[in-house]
Amino acid sequence: MNNLDELMKRIDKFNKDRDWDQFHSPSNLSKSISIEAGELLECFQWNNDNYNLEDVKEELADVLNYCLQMCNVLNLNPIEIVNNKMDISEKKYPIDKARGVSTKYDKLKW
Amino acid sequence: MNNLDELMKRIDKFNKDRDWDQFHSPSNLSKSISIEAGELLECFQWNNDNYNLEDVKEELADVLNYCLQMCNVLNLNPIEIVNNKMDISEKKYPIDKARGVSTKYDKLKW
Amino acid sequence: MNNLDELMKRIDKFNKDRDWDQFHSPSNLSKSISIEAGELLECFQWNNDNYNLEDVKEELADVLNYCLQMCNVLNLNPIEIVNNKMDISEKKYPIDKARGVSTKYDKLKW
Amino acid sequence: MNNLDELMKRIDKFNKDRDWDQFHSPSNLSKSISIEAGELLECFQWNNDNYNLEDVKEELADVLNYCLQMCNVLNLNPIEIVNNKMDISEKKYPIDKARGVSTKYDKLKW
Numbered sequence: 001m002n003n004l005d006e007l008m009k010r011i012d013k014f015n016k017d018r019d020w021d022q023f024h025s026p027s028n029l030s031k032s033i034s035i036e037a038g039e040l041l042e043c044f045q046w047n048n049d050n051y052n053l054e055d056v057k058e059e060l061a062d063v064l065n066y067c068l069q070m071c072n073v074l075n076l077n078p079i080e081i082v083n084n085k086m087d088i089s090e091k092k093y094p095i096d097k098a099r100g101v102s103t104k105y106d107k108l109k110w
Numbered sequence: 111m112n113n114l115d116e117l118m119k120r121i122d123k124f125n126k127d128r129d130w131d132q133f134h135s136p137s138n139l140s141k142s143i144s145i146e147a148g149e150l151l152e153c154f155q156w157n158n159d160n161y162n163l164e165d166v167k168e169e170l171a172d173v174l175n176y177c178l179q180m181c182n183v184l185n186l187n188p189i190e191i192v193n194n195k196m197d198i199s200e201k202k203y204p205i206d207k208a209r210g211v212s213t214k215y216d217k218l219k220w
Numbered sequence: 221m222n223n224l225d226e227l228m229k230r231i232d233k234f235n236k237d238r239d240w241d242q243f244h245s246p247s248n249l250s251k252s253i254s255i256e257a258g259e260l261l262e263c264f265q266w267n268n269d270n271y272n273l274e275d276v277k278e279e280l281a282d283v284l285n286y287c288l289q290m291c292n293v294l295n296l297n298p299i300e301i302v303n304n305k306m307d308i309s310e311k312k313y314p315i316d317k318a319r320g321v322s323t324k325y326d327k328l329k330w
Numbered sequence: 331m332n333n334l335d336e337l338m339k340r341i342d343k344f345n346k347d348r349d350w351d352q353f354h355s356p357s358n359l360s361k362s363i364s365i366e367a368g369e370l371l372e373c374f375q376w377n378n379d380n381y382n383l384e385d386v387k388e389e390l391a392d393v394l395n396y397c398l399q400m401c402n403v404l405n406l407n408p409i410e411i412v413n414n415k416m417d418i419s420e421k422k423y424p425i426d427k428a429r430g431v432s433t434k435y436d437k438l439k440w
Contacts, residue, residue, distance in 0.1 A: 003189070004114050004189060007189055007192055007193060007196075010193070010196060011192075011196070014196060014199065014200065017205050017209075018203060018205060018208045018209050018210070019209050019210040020208075020210075020212070022210075023212050023266045025158065025159075026154065026161060026166065027154040027158035027159070027161075028158075028265065028266055030147075030150050030151050030153065030154050031151065031154075031261050031264065031265050031361065032265060033147045033150060033151075033173060034144070034147040034148060034150075034151050034258055034261055034364050034368075035258045035259075035261055035262050035265060036258075037140075037143045037144040037147040037173075037258065038144060038254055038255045038256075038257065038258025038259065038261075038364075039255075039258065040140050040143060040144075041140050041141065041143075041144050041251055041254055041255055041258075042255050043140065044136065044137040044140050044141075044251065045248065045251050045252060045255060045432075046243045046248055046432035047432070048135065048137035048138075048378065049135075049137070051136060051137075053184070056136065056184065057186060057191045057194070057195075058191075058195055058198075060177060060180060060181070060186070060191060061191040061192045061194065061195035062195060063143060063147075063173070063177055064174075064177050064188055064191070064192050065192050065195060065196070067170060067173055067174050067177065068192070070170060071170070074163070074166070076167060076170070078174055079113070079114060079117055081167045081168075081170060081171040081174070082117055082121075082171045082174050082175050082178070083117060083120070084167070084171065085167075085168055085171035085172060085175060086120060086121070086124060086175070088168075089124070090124065093128060095127050095128060098128045098130075099127075099128050099129050100128070100129040100130075100132075102130070102133050102375075102376035102377070133376045138375065138376055141251065141371055141374065141375050142375060144254050144258075144368055144371055145368045145369075145371055145372050145375060146368075147368065148254075148364055148365045148366075148367065148368025148369065148371075149365075149368065151361055151364055151365055151368075152365050154361065155322075155358065155361050155362060155365060156322035156353045156358055157322070158268065212265075212266035212267070223409070224334050224409060227409050227412055227413060227416075230413070230416060231412075231416070234416060234419065234420065237425050237429075238423060238425060238428045238429050238430070239429050239430040240428075240430075240432070242430075243432050245378060245379075246374065246381060246386065247374040247378035247379070247381075248378075250367075250370050250371050250373065250374050250386075251371065251374075253367045253370060253371075253393060254364070254367040254368060254370075254371050257360075257363045257364040257367040257393075258364060260360050260363060260364070261360050261361065261363075261364050263360065264356070264357040264360050264361075268355060268357035268358075269355075269357070271356060271357075273404070276356065276404070277406060277411045277414070277415075278411075278415055278418075280397060280400060280401070280406070280411060281411040281412045281414065281415035282415060283363060283367075283393070283397055284394075284397050284408055284411070284412050285412050285415060285416070287390060287393055287394050287397065288412070290390060291390070294383070294386070296387060296390070298394055299333070299334060299337055301387045301388075301390060301391040301394070302337055302341075302391045302394050302395050302398070303337060303340070304387070304391065305387075305388055305391035305392060305395060306337075306340060306341070306344060306395070308388075309344070310344065313348060315347050315348060318348045318350075319347075319348050319349050320348070320349040320350075320352075322350070322353050
């Protein structure tokens with residue numbers, strides 16, 4: 001299985017089969033994304049460079065899973081919302097101003 | 111543009127064009143995922159039900175964007191890691207045990 | 221033991237005894253605060269109202285512990301920094317404008 | 331003002347004056363702690379060592395503020411719950427096993 005649509009359907013079916021939609025309000029999914037993001041961060045808690053790649057994969061998958069479930073619940077296309085945000089970011093961070101600096105857009109020199 | 115591979119290439123090019131790969135260690139991307147997950151959570155801070163859908167879309171897109179960038183950096187296929195984790199979850203949460211309850215797998219009755 | 225100064229010294233001694241100061245950079249402590257905040261949030265993941273108070277106490281204590289350890293490391297007085305921030309908040313949120321609304325200060329009507 | 335009891339009363343009065351207790355369920359405060367922890371983490375997003383100390387003070391104060399407000403709402407003594415958790419941690423991490431290693435307690439060699 002190597003297709004995003006199929007994956008989103010699999011996630012939806014997994015939750016419907018367990019009657020879990022009742023728990024998956026956008027608010028609860030947002031909490032879940034934060035919780036899993038914390039577990040991913042734990043892979044790097046005391047050391048930025050030595051991490052267990054298997055743990056990282058699992059925790060990153062959990063974050064992605066809840067993000068895709070939120071897209072299911074809100075009827076959003078994940079590819080579309082990220083592309084829309086990229087359109088915004090490309091304007092906020094023009095290449096010639098932003099190259100090589102991690103400055104936030106509202107502090108970039110124009 | 112409606113394809114995950116193309117989106118991941120767009121994200122990669124966006125960062126390479128700005129010479130931002132130097133900032134995008136797995137550890138820094140993990141922090142970024144947590145930070146953006148917090149911003150998404152802010153959409154629901156004081157109210158679980160009334161949220162601004164446009165804000166939710168943008169913040170969810172930011173979380174997804176950094177997750178995909180982490181896949182780029184670690185050379186992971188996002189579809190594959192989520193499917194692998196689904197395989198695990200399907201075993202941890204059998205339908206007949208897990209239906210209708212939000213109990214964590216290690217407290218489910220077997 | 222019922223005194224904040226003594227508690228901060230206890231935390232400091234706990235870490236020095238274990239030679240853990242090497243891990244406690246401000247950046248790593250900041251990650252730890254986010255990780256523990258995620259564990260606290262997990263107490264409310266699927267239900268806002270039914271929570272296990274003992275779990276909440278432990279996770280809230282973990283967040284506070286790392287916050288106090290960050291004050292130790294940066295030589296900050298926790299009482300003082302919170303009071304300073306309260307001074308700012310009292311100006312940002314005047315009683316007559318902010319009463320009964322959860323509006324963020326930059327959207328309050330002046 | 332240099333006393334924890336007085337600070338907690340100040341925070342409580344600040345919220346009562348604005349009729350904000352209605353927003354301050356334990357669940358919403360837990361979300362707020364995660365959100366502010368994310369803002370603190372943002373001080374270290376792209377660089378672990380160069381941070382703006384004034385920003386760190388403000389964001390750390392915000393995390394502490396919501397933690398103390400949660401203690402107010404749940405009628406908890408912050409000093410007591412942290413001391414109780416320290417009692418637990420001292421047993422989980424004996425000095426001779428834990429010295430110099432960041433290993434989690436369930437993986438320490440006994």
